[in-house]
Amino acid sequence: MLKYLLKRFARSILTLFFILTIVFVLVRQMPIEGYFPNFEKMTQSQIENGLHQMGLDQPMVVQLIEFYKGLFHGDLGVSRVYNRGKPVWDILKTKLPLSIQLGSLSIVFSMIVGLPMGILMAKRKGKLPDHIGTAFIVLIQAVPAAVYYLFIQLYGTELMQIKLRFDPADFRSWILPVLSLSLGNIAYYAMWIRRYMVDESTKDYIMLARIKGCSEGRIMFRHIFRNAFVPMAQYLPTSFLNTVVGSIYIESLWSIKGMGGLLVDVIHKQDNNMILGIVLLFACVGILGLMLGDLLMVLFDPRISFSKKGGD
């Protein structure tokens, strides 16, 4: 197991290296005009001077080596436009907590609502709760999130008599963003838990449990739910981390000063160091999520093992 983890870790580092290098090269393909707000009025020498100051006139390889040198010392560079001269990591540090709070609240809420909803739907399969739940899932999954977030904001704020802008100090203004963030996850958890539990409940060992006289509740939770939760466990860390790093759309709709809109913003402003810093963070989160997911799956299901390879 340890050997497997080490190998996997080494591979992740390699992946990170590729991601950063590709994004680094891509970012440098962006138009030069984007670096200067008053590009039309500048003379050739002014442009060259500006590029020189940013170090963009050097060959790509040199720039890349400089970047990795800095990264090796834990230095992500300073922001160019977004918050001039401030180290990237310091900016991210002030942005992260709000997104993490919102994301954690939303994940807790989605699990509290989504899992029981899925269990209830599986238990009453083909009856009214199942139909209502299915309708909800279809609606949430089919209608683009961009649309229903808008309507939640529109009618929710009217109903609760609150402002459109998010105010961290006001408890009431947390409710709607957290709800919007959660809806997708609720539908997703409910759908898969229902599906896995329905699949599981027709298996032979469930019949055996019933024959030997287990109570329905015990069968539901000790047998079906535990097995149905295994494939869910793999997805949980990814969904947690993704929600925690913030949603672009929700954060910009509510003007929440978190991580969400930051990436789009700095890409538009061509703040190269900021882009790379955020990409690094997101990539780490993505890779970590997959790894934690696999670990969690092993934890929940002792039959799964990564150290030995089957079938080869």
Place this chain on the structure above:
Amino acid sequence: MRHPKIEQLEDHVSEALKQDLGIEKLFSVAPFDEEEVERTGDSDYSYWRSTFRAFRHNWIAMALLVLLVVILLFTFVQPYLPGQFDPNTITNGENGLPLKNQKADSVHWLGTNSIGQDLWSRVWAGTRNSLIIGISVALIEAGVGILMGVLWGYVRQLDFLFTELYNIIDNIPTTIVLILVSFLMRPGMGTIIFAMSITGWIGMARFVRNQVLIIRDRDYNVASRTLGTSTWRIMFRNLLPYLVSVIMLRMALSIPGAIGSEVFITYIGLGLPIEVCSLGNLINEGRKLMMSPNLRYQLIYPTIILSVVTVSFYIIGNAFSDAADPRNHL
């Protein structure tokens, strides 16, 4: 095609049997007889016919399919109907000024928008363009994704390469790709379809790969491999037919997905140019006016048609994938 090793084995066995029992020839190649082939097969069964029969039984999905086809046809017929406006022409009122935010009446069936364009024709032009985007992206994603996914899942040597590629593409922010694509190409329908496809195919490929991994070592595939069937034949005859239903579902879901991402891409300012109508553009225009209750209709009409289209695709996709599962045919 007979594998040389199998012939060798045959020879060895007959050799041994000849010595022990004195039997001259034990194995002979059976002649091909078409009647014999059909004898055990259920010749009455046709996969696609049964699929459509099963699909027709689901009346909700049938009704939505009819609705979708009608909407799709109507978006193309609508500009040729009498009394229609051009979606981009600004109508002037009697005083010579643009008719802004006009309420719905007999001329402008859904009213006009904030600069005086006819909302009815804009909604239909937008639906047409969004449907074209959604269907094109889904088809490209499916074509590339299925081929790559089957290769990824079936050919073990490619697994490492593709997995790394997936990790990389999945972690490069779509926004950067979108900005670069719109910088390199002129903004327009082709650009947005291209940008959405180059980031989207790998998701489809991963999905197909996971499905292929599940069935790649089933007994019937091992048997095929042992008999020396070529990889391409196994991919297209053994693996893909088994996956039709799940792939169909995934494809049907990627159409509303693409329509939805168009709305999102427009929101972050990278969408279609303003003169090309799309549901994303319309919703974005409507969003700016949503705080004044009597102008809210400009947001609500495009949203309704968007939701009808996406929900229909979703339900039809689910119904079709149930119908395409051979286990539901009998």
